[in-house]
Amino acid sequence: MPEFDTKPILAGLNDRQREAVQTTEGPLLVVAGPGSGKTRVLTCRIAWLLASEAARPYQILALTFTNKAAREMRERVEKLLPDGMAKGMWVGTFHAQMVRLLRMEASHLGFTSDFTIYDTGDSERILKQLIKEYGYDPKVIKPRTVQNYISGAKNARESSDQMNARAESKQAKIAANLYVHYNAALQAANAFDFDDLLLKPLELFEQQPETLQKYQQKWSHVLIDEYQDTNRVQYLLARSLTGAHRNLCVVGDDAQSIYAFRGADIQNILSFKEDFEEAKIVRLEQNYRSTRNILKAADSVIAENSNQIKKTLWTDNEAGQPITLIQAASDRDEANRAVDIIRKERGRTNLKLQDFAILYRTNAQSRTFEDALRKRGIRYRIVGGLSFYERKEIRDAIAYLRLLVNPNDVASFQRVVNYPARGIGIRSQQVILEYARQPGYDLSTALRESERLPISSRAKNSLTEFATLIRNHTEKLETMEPSEVAVSLCQQSGFMRELESDETPSGLSRQNNLHELFQAIQSHTDEDASHTLSSYLQIVALMTDADTDKSSADRVVLMTLHASKGLEFQVVFIGGLEDKLLPYIRGEEIDPASLEEERRLFYVGITRAKSRLYLGRAKVRSRYGGEFNYTQPSRFIDEIDPSVLSTRSTRAPWQHRSGSSKKSYRGSRNRFGGSRPSNSGGNRSQRSGSGSSRKMGNNLRPGDPSTFKVGAQVQHQNYGKGWITHVEGGGSATKVTVEFNNFGQKQLRAGMAPMRVIG
């Protein structure tokens, strides 16, 4: 028996939670609604497995969706147990754990353990090369598209033949043809792409039953978080790893599956019971997070989805305030109102800035909110921006370092061979790569034999020098600290000098970032004797912005709905509740499955809120700078139980003159479909800002372009009055710049903009 008190592990759990925790054998599906204590169950279950001696730490494989979730899980398990008792568990993302495995097994796959991990950018670089090589035009056959197709096939575990058979477009066919060559290029570069990190272990298990058996025996208990977001390969991995003992515990919520675009297969969770017939299913239906109203709103929305696991969420929490829908005149107005809400709520409560979150569908929406927050001096933090490791200067430095560890890393070579400029242009690079591609050759041989290459002598000299530089530093790794080698390489390559030549503030910050990178390498290698430059590079390849988190700062948080999964805030503002934005629709129509996913995304957003939820909608939204579009309210607004929804509208300036012509300003030019006056959404409002707000029509027709002259006074349907400061072009293509009294400068297209000359 363990000599410590195991009671705290089970303390405070409800019956269902305890059942999930104490079911230690056999397949188990925990269907966990939002705010139902899912993470708690997972961590307690692991602690229980260890405390009850059902498993030793190294027998546990716990897989999460993000590095952050993994870190938290480990920390929480450690807190529940005596020191050191949790040491040796395998806790991490699918990708990170399979990297660990691949490091040990790489030689069985024809790779070295110092393999490089290619991100999508690297993959695209390789593909672009191949596209050109096979005589296609990268402008027509886009590397990104091809990458997407191939990634889709890998996620679904399709061979190139299967991919070809399924291909409907010309692009898809070409992608299928390039698939094989792409894989060969990765192999030659000793590199795995993201998808390979999962796919290769699976293939290994299939080809070598004894290897599979080894890991089946090693990991007696496998746990998977966010199971609704697993793809086919992940499912197959889970199935084969647990094939012998079937101790597989998966936790998830089908209603929160939001990554289908990336290959996630919601069917994995929906048919768990068919895959594992003896599976036990535990439903966590009590919500500890949100008010009754918020839960009711969420529930009414998700009820519109078919194809889900039945569950009845409930809460003991109070009803709380109704959900408030803000009908703003413009996106700027929407952002200002969100800021007002934060100020008001802060005025009457003692909430901190970090208790507020602003969520949106697309990253582009963040800008308006940022502007508004900055203007009012409210500190904010954006999640999901560029991570440290995605910055150009860091990527460049890392490309140099990757070459030290893996001399065949073609993508990194291409990235830095001529940066800073060394006179090795595209032409010479082609020659080098072609040489390296010959049978039996690779990039490192090409570099070794640079003297023989048919390129200009200037390029040849530079290349030889470059190759020597790399080789010398690879040798230095034997004796010197990796961070020192990194410094030396960055200096001697001229990369550092290049950065230092820029003394602007952003240039200085790039230099700082580089030094931060050196520090990070240092602390990684200091941490453990087994840590090397190679392991560092493999870890950072899987880092995202969410992992570089400084959440301790008291700031309002801005992020996409996707990024908000798993988080909670007292007050949540979801912006852009407009049709074609949320749900996001590119063309005219949306297929039912995607619509359901969008709905789940909205559901995720709603259920982040603990006490107060605001929804924002702009009647006019500008896109990329100048143009604006009329919007229709999101269809999801109509799906919210009207008894918990209250609406507030902004009186827009032009509404004072409403009620005139019923003729709508119609036209395909309104991408968001502003051809009808909207009165379908939000008309269940209990409290409306203005009686006329719903009858707002698009009733001002564009004036004759030839009447637009610099200096003329104009009236615009949404922006009100202003005067023309600049006119460009002629006819219907005329571009007019207008200085509006209340909205500042706008660029509009005459003949399209609902605006005419007055006075």
Next chain:
DNA sequence: ACCTTATTTATTTTT
């Protein structure tokens, strides 16, 4: 080969 300037074009979500 490389730099500057003009033009185009595409904007979802990310391990």
Next chain:
DNA sequence: TAAATAAGGT
């Protein structure tokens, strides 16, 4: 808007 690409000049 901004990033990526093309074109044109040195």
